[in-house]
Amino acid sequence: MDRTVFFISDGTGITAETFGQSILTQFPGQFRAMRRPFIDSLAKAQQVLHEINQCTAHEGKRPVVFMTLVNDNVRSVFESPDCKGRVMDMFHAFVAPLEDEFGVKSNHRVGRFSDPAKSARYHDRIEAINFSLAHDDGQSARNLEQADVILVGVSRSGKTPTSLYLAMQHGIKAANYPLIPEDFDRKVLPKPLLPWREKCFGLSIDPQRLSQIRHERRPGSNYASLIGCHQEVEAAEAMMRREGITWLSSTHKSIEEIATTILSQIRPDRLLF
Amino acid sequence: MDRTVFFISDGTGITAETFGQSILTQFPGQFRAMRRPFIDSLAKAQQVLHEINQCTAHEGKRPVVFMTLVNDNVRSVFESPDCKGRVMDMFHAFVAPLEDEFGVKSNHRVGRFSDPAKSARYHDRIEAINFSLAHDDGQSARNLEQADVILVGVSRSGKTPTSLYLAMQHGIKAANYPLIPEDFDRKVLPKPLLPWREKCFGLSIDPQRLSQIRHERRPGSNYASLIGCHQEVEAAEAMMRREGITWLSSTHKSIEEIATTILSQIRPDRLLF
Known part of the structure; x- marks a missing residue:
């Protein structure tokens, strides 16, 4: 059950990785990690998309893609049907319910670190x-x-x-x-x-x-x-x-x-x- | 928009915290963090449940509860209607789709660290x-x-x-x-x-x-x-x-x-x- 796993982030990717790793320890098998930090432009996103799709073609199995992207444009690259990976959108799952709970919109700020x-x-x-x-x-x-x-x-x-x-x-x-x-x-x-x-x-x-x-x-x-x-x-x-x-x-x-x-x-x- | 936030885990809670923090930086306001690591028994879970409910009663606002619990019994304490916090079950959201993707059941192993x-x-x-x-x-x-x-x-x-x-x-x-x-x-x-x-x-x-x-x-x-x-x-x-x-x-x-x-x-x- 070997799989390639991508960790995509507009920041360091530490969150995507820490969380993704924890999830994957719940499963047997070997995972090959591909870190893609600082993906903060459409051009960089397209490049990673290409890698993901090549991986799918080459391995005959979809890579798992953990992503923590806050920029909607960048994120949409991986949400499109063109993306042949199995995408786990980590922010999406939790930001929306919290916007509801707090009654405010999230600020879409990139990265967990302030200056x-x-x-x-x-x-x-x-x-x-x-x-x-x-x-x-x-x-x-x-x-x-x-x-x-x-x-x-x-x-x-x-x-x-x-x-x-x-x-x-x-x-x-x-x-x-x-x-x-x-x-x-x-x-x-x-x-x-x-x-x-x-x-x-x-x-x-x-x-x-x-x-x-x-x-x-x-x-x-x-x-x-x-x-x-x-x-x-x-x-x-x-x-x-x-x-x-x-x-x-x-x-x-x-x-x-x-x-x-x-x-x-x-x-x-x-x-x- | 100040809130208390609980991080509950059967391990160190580092995953819950890293991830929860990243999500919360998307929102304005002050968050008061309560770490509750090593919650690996029903008795400990009940104790934390009590704290959460006291917090809700005391602050008049539901605390947000980020949890990474793999034990079903322990987790069920916070999934029950008795829990007055706003629970974000971090594993649940991703483990099920991956069981599907991999075609195997997850092993419910506690913690990200092996011996x-x-x-x-x-x-x-x-x-x-x-x-x-x-x-x-x-x-x-x-x-x-x-x-x-x-x-x-x-x-x-x-x-x-x-x-x-x-x-x-x-x-x-x-x-x-x-x-x-x-x-x-x-x-x-x-x-x-x-x-x-x-x-x-x-x-x-x-x-x-x-x-x-x-x-x-x-x-x-x-x-x-x-x-x-x-x-x-x-x-x-x-x-x-x-x-x-x-x-x-x-x-x-x-x-x-x-x-x-x-x-x-x-x-x-x-x-x-």
């Missing part, structure tokens, strides 16, 4: 990325009072990618700080964290998985040994329990899932608009 | 994040042969967030390397880049905007002066032109838009599935 140079939210995201980078892996204890959250956990438990994701997608200033064997010997949190215990959120991980990840980085090292990983994870969890730090296991979670969980705990009010 | 510990694509994303971090701001010239792209440009032209976005969202190993006044005096690319000229992609920026950004970091500095920014940008563009490096202006673009443009140039074939 970043003028957007406060965008500015916050970039600031958060800079903050998270500067506070990666305990690099700096300065300005920790500005952190929205401080992720703690043993080395390679997923702190860095999660911090960056929280910053990039949600504008959250996420620092991260490693818990290392010396901390476990002292049985006390790293000193810079002591004033900010309430902002800490822990990541733990299955020792077997941790050992596997560490072996990829330093094969055969003591650092990667299963017994060492066991001890570190156990000590880290004991410390977090003692300090009253909430944690989750990153073992079977994507950074998106970890971030969503953290966000719902630390900023249930966090708005997006 | 990350077992997914090659997820592994690549994490590797790419590590690579991009290690090669941020010209920190390391090692393993540049592994880079999918090397972003070049003057300080604060947007290289770092773009590199991290490319890595995180697309699994692209994106290094970045600054072009600095010393390079312009020598009129030659930084030495570590010379073997990899073809992998370089430039970011430029309007000098006025650059000066503004740099003033935020180092107010009143020479580094931030408009005249200095003018000279650097001009010299950088001259260098990129001379070296045959494609570039774009990041001034009015979000990292998503920059990344999409770069991706379509360097990896038009990049697949997502």
Whole structure:
């Protein structure tokens, strides 16, 4: 059941793709993705139409076309009988009922992003990325009072990618700080964290998985040994329990899932608009 | 026309949110976002239903409910007449026509992410994040042969967030390397880049905007002066032109838009599935 799938948008196509992918995971089979972002003129639309029709002729199966186009002229190219793909018009299905609900016409604005140079939210995201980078892996204890959250956990438990994701997608200033064997010997949190215990959120991980990840980085090292990983994870969890730090296991979670969980705990009010 | 908007999902809700946001930007007004991820049981669904109905009673206006729920039982809670919100069932609208098109039933699988510990694509994303971090701001010239792209440009032209976005969202190993006044005096690319000229992609920026950004970091500095920014940008563009490096202006673009443009140039074939 292999199919080619087009994602057509007048903007980046991220919406078309995110949504289209989610729908397609509901089906078995291999899908070949063709991204066609920034389709904002009739000429570009005609070009993509040609590709779609060639695909149909060549594969003997209609490609699926997910589109988020707000310009009526551009969209009409794919709505015409000349288009031999199976078109899923993502906006059309929802914009009309909402015009009804709100009692206003939609503005047909292209793209989900306003001019970043003028957007406060965008500015916050970039600031958060800079903050998270500067506070990666305990690099700096300065300005920790500005952190929205401080992720703690043993080395390679997923702190860095999660911090960056929280910053990039949600504008959250996420620092991260490693818990290392010396901390476990002292049985006390790293000193810079002591004033900010309430902002800490822990990541733990299955020792077997941790050992596997560490072996990829330093094969055969003591650092990667299963017994060492066991001890570190156990000590880290004991410390977090003692300090009253909430944690989750990153073992079977994507950074998106970890971030969503953290966000719902630390900023249930966090708005997006 | 202010409204409360619920995003309900059995997974992270990223799809519901990305899509719902795109739709809502088509309308004027303020929207208050309520995220309700991981709604995977009847009990949790009932709880959210209660919130929705309270909202309707309290605000005198129906909240809009974007939902991506694949479990039929959970979904039915919001489809019943008991639900006083205006429900936009995002999967329903597209899954049924695709079942038809493909001639198979959908599998009702929850969430867009497979177990990350077992997914090659997820592994690549994490590797790419590590690579991009290690090669941020010209920190390391090692393993540049592994880079999918090397972003070049003057300080604060947007290289770092773009590199991290490319890595995180697309699994692209994106290094970045600054072009600095010393390079312009020598009129030659930084030495570590010379073997990899073809992998370089430039970011430029309007000098006025650059000066503004740099003033935020180092107010009143020479580094931030408009005249200095003018000279650097001009010299950088001259260098990129001379070296045959494609570039774009990041001034009015979000990292998503920059990344999409770069991706379509360097990896038009990049697949997502």
